[in-house]
Amino acid sequence: MPVKNVVKKNFYRDSLQLLHLSEQAKKIEGVMDAAVVMGTKTNKEILEKLGLLVEEGKIAGESDMVIAVSASTEEIINKAVETIEKMLTKPPKAGQYFYSLETALEALPDANLAIVSVPGEYAKEITLKLLDRGIHVHLFSDHVPIEDELEIKEYAKERGLLVMGAAAGTSIINNKAIAFANVVNKGPIGIVAAAGTGLQEVSVLITVAGSGVSQGIGIGGGDVKKKVGGIMALESIKALEKDTETKVVTLVAKPPDPEVQKKILDYITYNTKKKYVTCFMGGKVFEVPNQLKERLVQTRTLHAAALESVRLLDEKLFKEAEKKISIPAEELLRKSEKLYSQFEEKQKYIRGLFTGGTLTYESLIILKETLGDVYSNAPLEPRLGLKNPYKSFQHTVVDLGEEEFTIGRAHPMIDPTIRNLRLIEEAKDPEVAVILLDFVLGYGSHSDPAEAHTEAIRKAKETAEKNGRYLAILAHVCGTDRDPQNLSLQTKKLESLGVTVLPTNALMAILASAVASKGRMKEDTLERTYESFLFPQ
Amino acid sequence: MSEKVMELFKSELKVINIGIEIFYNALLDQEIKAVHVTWQPPPKLEKEYKDILSKIL
Structure with missing residues (x-):
């Protein structure tokens, strides 16, 4: 050819x-x-x-x-x-296109928000110009130097403006999706998130649970680092505390710098009155200050953060939500048995092929406790780093949204090529038992991700079958029925291909652990895992 | 603080999108009033000259 x-x-x-x-x-x-x-x-x-x-x-x-x-x-x-x-x-079709910020500002002089997604080295100049005009900024750009982020945020704070980011994948402002975000219900839960897909998962689960989100402020992972000192985390908390629509404030982040975490908790203790849920994933469980015991709940996963936010609002709604979002431990064990009973003796490893950074991280945190060492291109410890990110080793979970896979090409949430190739590769490995896939729906993402993976999923299953193996594929679809891709439709498509679809990312990791341990994970161990990850701490 | 943030929470969104076009399309799909700025990286050399100039001046 x-x-x-x-x-x-x-x-x-x-x-x-x-x-x-x-x-x-x-x-x-x-x-x-x-x-x-x-x-x-x-x-x-x-x-x-x-x-x-x-x-x-x-x-x-x-x-x-x-x-x-x-x-x-x-x-x-x-x-x-x-x-x-x-x-x-070819010139673009509809819409208003400009080649300079100045002319765009003339066309929309009362703009109140900007999305900036230029390469990081150019972000500061543009963002400062926007702040000068009194415009709040959602800064999507990656690789913004942390000194620039600090300067931008201090500048914004002086002017009473929000800077969401840098590297903020998601925000939900006034029930509208900004950058990669889902169509969620409007409601009483305000979210401040330093973790993009973390905000997506929590806002989606809150919606599936029957409640809704007032505002979802993505502050970027750098905000809770020592250098930036949580500037926008605190500004966002102040705003949500004032906002009359917000009844519960939910904070989502990978573990903040200890000083920043203390600053945030001190602020909540002495300056707020509303109810709070924290989800500092991967961090140590902290002692909740006495004054907060009645109104702050600590969680370790996005699953628990969403459910506990609902519980703080309405105990009855929570009970119904639990049925929709969670799966009882016994039922999960039955599901796992159905899958691992079909394995060959050699099959023992899990391979997670993720598109969402926070979903990767949450899986790693859970699998570390249930399975031990898990290798990754975004490892929890340096010794567990993959030598070659394109090649899995033993238990492996990869974040395909990391730089090595995305330089000069679209993110895997939009372009499934890299994941499809990897999925077929993994299926050839006789030691692979379980594959985990996340499907992130919403604005910005692929218009039909399940369809875009259909051929590769079929091929992967066939490859294993031809070699006398059964390959378990688990998936979690992070989305709602109001997303353009439709949660139910995507779920049905995946299930029709023999994929086991889980309602939350945390449950997918727990089921994967039970399946890969092939019956060694008993009900009491599973109960402990549930207590550790799916319930408040 | 937060007066301008409260104002944002109560206002209709009017958005300037700079960079990735897909976000602009998503804004239009949600019927948000928005304009798009097509961004191109300045030629490398120009940035180098700019850096040198900013040092001299």
């Missing part, structure tokens, strides 16, 4: 535009496969795996664009390349 690469020197489009273009290119008549990518190392490796890389493409640099097409004849290829080049220069 002929393949052609055309390199466009110093030609830039963002990864999402390129993904869209790649999908359009695949639909051109006669084209077998196509991809339009920036010429980064990762992208060239993927083109190679897809059989789409030839000599011309190999020498492309990071600032060059590669158009790669395969088709049955040279003629079709050349025609397709011509069409793709035309698409590249």
Whole structure:
């Protein structure tokens, strides 16, 4: 099959535009496969795996664009390349597009919020300009130097403005999804989150539970580090404390710096009156100050944080919510037996292929207690780091949203290519027993992730079966029925492929532990795991 | 603090999106009043000159 690469020197489009273009290119008549990518190392490796890389493409640099097409004849290829080049220069359709911030501000002079997603090194300049105009900022950009983040946040605080981020994947402001966020119910729970998919999971579970979210403020993981000192965590708490819609405030973060955590807890103790739920995942269980014992609940997972937030509001609603979101331990054991009873003796490892950073982290925290050492590209301890992030070792959980997989290409929540390739690879390993997949729905994400993984899931299952093995695939769908992708529809599609779908990410990790331990995890151990992770501490 | 934040919580969102276009489309899908700024990285050389200039000046 002929393949052609055309390199466009110093030609830039963002990864999402390129993904869209790649999908359009695949639909051109006669084209077998196509991809339009920036010429980064990762992208060239993927083109190679897809059989789409030839000599011309190999020498492309990071600032060059590669158009790669395969088709049955040279003629079709050349025609397709011509069409793709035309698409590249086509002006955008609807909407108001500008080429400078100044002209955009003239067109929308009363703007009150900005989403900034330029590369981190350019974020400060733009953000400060917006703050000068009195505009709150959701800063999506990664790799913003921490000194810049501190400067931006101090500047914003002086002006009474919010800076959500840096590296904030999600916010929900006035019931609207900002960046990657779900369509959730409006309600009395305010969330402050230094963990993007953490905010998505908690807001989604609160909605599934029948309650809702007043505001979901994504402050970025850097906010709770010593250098930034929790500036926006505190500003957000102040705002939610004042907000009359908010009755319960839920805080979600990977463990904050101890000084920052103390500062936050002290603030809550002496300056607030509302009810609070903390979910400092992976941190030590702390002594709740006496004054807070009546109105602060400590949790260790997103699952528990969502349920406890509902409980603080309404005990009756909580009982109903528990039935929807949780699975009793005995039932989970039965589910696990049904799966592990089909395994071959050699099958013992779990492989988690995640798109959400916080969902990866939450799984690692749980699996560490249930299974011991788990390797990762985002490990809990340096000794558990994968030597090669593309290759799993024993129990492995990878965050496919990490930099090594995403430089110059779209995030795996949008582009399933990397995960699909990895899924099939994992299925070939005779020691693999369980695969874990997260599907994050909502604005910004792939329009039909279950469908986009269908072929790979089938292939993975077939590969294992051909070799006389049963491969258990577990999934959690983080979404609501009001999301454009629809939670029920996605769940049904996955279940029809033989995937076991769990209502929460924490339950997926617990079930995976029970399945991989093949009956060694008894009811009492499971009860202890539930107490540790699914109940208040 | 928080007066401007409270004001935001009570107002209709009007958003400027700078960078990734998919977020702009999501805003429009939610019927949020929004404009998009198409962002391109300045050529590398220009940034280097800018840094040198800012040091000299």
